[in-house]
Amino acid sequence: AQSVSQHNHHVILSEAASLELGCNYSYGGTVNLFWYVQYPGQHLQLLLKYFSGDPLVKGIKGFEAEFIKSKFSFNLRKPSVQWSDTAEYFCAVNDRRSGGSYIPTFGRGTSLIVHP
Amino acid sequence: ETGVTQSPTHLIKTRGQQVTLRCSSQSGHNTVSWYQQALGQGPQFIFQYYREEENGRGNFPPRFSGLQFPNYSSELNVNALELDDSALYLCASRDPTTDTQYFGPGTRLTVL
Numbered sequence: 393a394q395s396v397s398q399h400n401h402h403v404i405l406s407e408a409a410s411l412e413l414g415c416n417y418s419y420g421g422t423v424n425l426f427w428y429v430q431y432p433g434q435h436l437q438l439l440l441k442y443f444s445g446d447p448l449v450k451g452i453k454g455f456e457a458e459f460i461k462s463k464f465s466f467n468l469r470k471p472s473v474q475w476s477d478t479a480e481y482f483c484a485v486n487d488r489r490s491g492g493s494y495i496p497t498f499g500r501g502t503s504l505i506v507h508p
Numbered sequence: 509e510t511g512v513t514q515s516p517t518h519l520i521k522t523r524g525q526q527v528t529l530r531c532s533s534q535s536g537h538n539t540v541s542w543y544q545q546a547l548g549q550g551p552q553f554i555f556q557y558y559r560e561e562e563n564g565r566g567n568f569p570p571r572f573s574g575l576q577f578p579n580y581s582s583e584l585n586v587n588a589l590e591l592d593d594s595a596l597y598l599c600a601s602r603d604p605t606t607d608t609q610y611f612g613p614g615t616r617l618t619v620l
Contacts, residue, residue, distance in 0.1 A: 393567070396550075424607075435512075436551070436598065436611040443607070482550050495564055496541070498550030 394419040394487050398499035405473055406507050413468040413502050415483030424486040424494070425466040427457055431479045439481070442466065453477070475508045511535075512601050512612035520618045521589050529584040529615045533601030540582040541609065542574060543598040551598055557582055586617075594619045 399414040417423065427439040440451025447459040457468045466483060481502045486494040511534040521527050533540050539558045543551035553566035557576035571587040580601070586593060596616050600609040 398550075428611075435613055436600075438608050441608070484550075494556075495566065496553045498543075498552070500548070500550045 394423075394485055394495065394497040396483055396485050396497050396499040398481075398483050398502050400502050401500070402503045402505075404505045404507065407475055408472050409506075411468070411470040411473045411477070411504070413481055413483075413504075415466045415468065415499060417464050417466070417483075417485045417497070419485075419487060420461075420464060422488040424488070425457075425459055426484040426486070427451065427455070427466075427468050428482045428484060428498075429479045430482070436482070439468070473504075473506050475506050477504060478506045479504060512599060512610050514597075514599050514612040514615050516615060517613070518616045518618075520620065522620050523589055523591060525589050525619075526585065526587045527589060527617060529586075529597050529599075529617070531582045531584070531599030531601075531612055533580045533582065533599070534603070534610055537601035537603055537610070538580055539602040539604065540576055540580065541600045541602070542582070542584045543600065544568075544593075545596040545598055545614070547595075554584070589619045591619050593617065 395418045397416045425442040428436050429439045430436045440449050442449045442459045450456045455470050459466050483499040486496045513532045515530045541556040542554040545551045554568050556564040560576045573585045575583045596614040598614045599612045602609050
């Protein structure tokens with residue numbers, strides 16, 4: 393079964409610091425990769441996704457992620473964080489199954505706190 | 509807001525009871541998924557419905573069942589509730605044009 397590891401459970405940064413959140417998955421078949429964000433008091437929402445093509449994916453609010461197939465990784469980055477980036481971040485992997493269905497697996501999340 | 513609504517927002521049940529949670533998806537989204545999110549954990553996939561049929565299931569026992577209706581709204585039913593079923597239950601509908609999931613606010617279930 394697929395597993396998704398997010399290495400940092402809690403990250404605390406000052407504004408303008410750079411951010412990198414790690415995400416590794418275990419099953420190397422055909423996968424789609426996602427980062428979701430949950431701001432305090434809000435719904436889980438999509439930050440960015442990778443299906444195919446350029447392994448460097450740009451998302452909303454200046455976030456980007458790089459898919460490295462050989463390392464089974466999909467790390468999230470932002471060059472300069474803002475206080476408003478304080479949120480919970482989840483990495484997720486969809487395993488494509490025959491028949492077109494998919495099974496999504498989420499990591500346990502990383503709580504990011506950005507101090508002004 | 510995503511346009512995905514869930515009801516009720518909170519629910520308290522006792523062990524052994526049954527519960528039904530409801531989800532209204534966004535217009536045009538013909539796929540709905542249900543997730544269980546325990547405190548401090550990521551969402552765990554329960555199952556997915558596409559055009560009223562289950563077409564993907566996670567590692568959950570048969571006492572977790574679901575329905576999808578012709579208007580693409582959905583229900584999650586849990587029988588014989590256990591204490592470990594206490595969690596936030598999330599529903600997500602999928603936009604078929606972008607393959608993007610949109611999550612609802614969740615239902616917080618407490619089993620005593």
